[in-house]
Amino acid sequence: MKEQLHANKVQLTYATVLSWTSSLGMIFIVAGYLVYVFQLLPSAVSPAEIATQWHLRASEFHKVVPVPSGWDWVSQLGRGDVLSYASIVYLSSVTMICLAVIIPLFFKEKDHIYTIIAALQVLVLVFAATGIISGGH
Amino acid sequence: MNQKAFPATGFFFLSAMLVSLLLFFPTAAFAVQSQPVVQTPWWVWEIALFVFCFFLGIVAVIGGVGGGVLFVPIVSSFFPFHIDFVRGAGLLVALSGALSAGSPLLKKGLANLKLALSMALIASISSIGGAMVGLALPENVVQLSLGATILGISLIMLLSSNSAYPEIAEPDTLSKILHIYGIYYDEQLKKDVSWQIHRTPIGLLLFIVIGFMAGMFGLGAGWANVPVFNLVLGVPLRVSVATSIFVLSVNDTAAAWVYLHKGAVLPLIAVPSIAGMMLGTKIGARLLTKVHTRVVRRLVIALLAAAGMRALLKGFGI
Known part of the structure; x- marks a missing residue:
């Protein structure tokens, strides 16, 4: 295809890795x-319990749920709610992997x-992912 | 172009209805953020969110905007979730869309990796700052600034006129050092188009602001990335749109991690939103040739303006 001639090797590699990792995500x-909402695995908190508190600020929500x-x-x-959350963590890691x-x-x-720019970018994202600056867990 | 009256009429009524609801219904009718909403079963909200985002995805793609910018103001108006969780979900909606669209655009050479990486590095740092500030501010301040931002976006969309093939006489020094230039095959012109950029330092400064706002409000920032690439840096429109998607995937990843660590991401809200929006976007892309895109774009602008007004009113406690 004519268009592919203008994408270099690095760009094509990024695109291929992105295609696989994002589809998987x-x-x-x-x-x-689906595992969580259909309760296929045990969860610490049911969707119904979350729904009673999702009007609260995130900081207040986590004090009670x-x-x-x-x-x-x-x-x-092994928990359903954790599995669902882990899938979102994976999706947020796709760019770092690429x-x-x-x-x-x-x-x-x-x-x-x-x-250097790509390495610095990965460092910035890893820094955000560690939660050091946002006071994460 | 095959213009069919029925879908256009349908979109008109859908958007007009949303605008009316946003403007004239009291806040308490939808999003009761100070009191728990327990009377409606959780799964009803899940299905409603999926269906709502499905239609939002259709309207967004036909209106030529990213889903994220419509998602936050409208979902925070219509659903009982706290705006912290809506912003977290909004970032993930924008991120998912960017990740899905990114690969073909890079393969075709429309998105430019070097241009994107140069701008994304600085924008992603500021988006982390924006996310932290956004989650620390009081709710009414967030609503007020979100309202003002959304009104500003609708104004930008109304007034900005893009340039398909900007003419750059001389690239600036920084862009030469960073080797930012390219060539792509333009399907409309049926020939290769080469491009270079100027005003790179100004572009970098603007991306600091864009990154901050994207992180603060959980908005995808295509509405700002594209004009900066196209009108300030002089990147051809097609390359601007494609590269904007790439930049968005980096910025939103950085901000999403802050939301994840602050506990502002609930899969129960994020996943139906992502799934609905992705499905709606696919259907919207198929309908693109069948509806009056200019009419829908104007309705989307009206929708944004109404959502911005509503956020402002909520910020003032009205």
């Missing part, structure tokens, strides 16, 4: 949600500026 979030947030769910993957893949490609092409 969509499957995960729908599957996780023990739903997962940040990384506090990692040891409880960027991490292209750093070595930029480096191989001796494109030092974009090796």
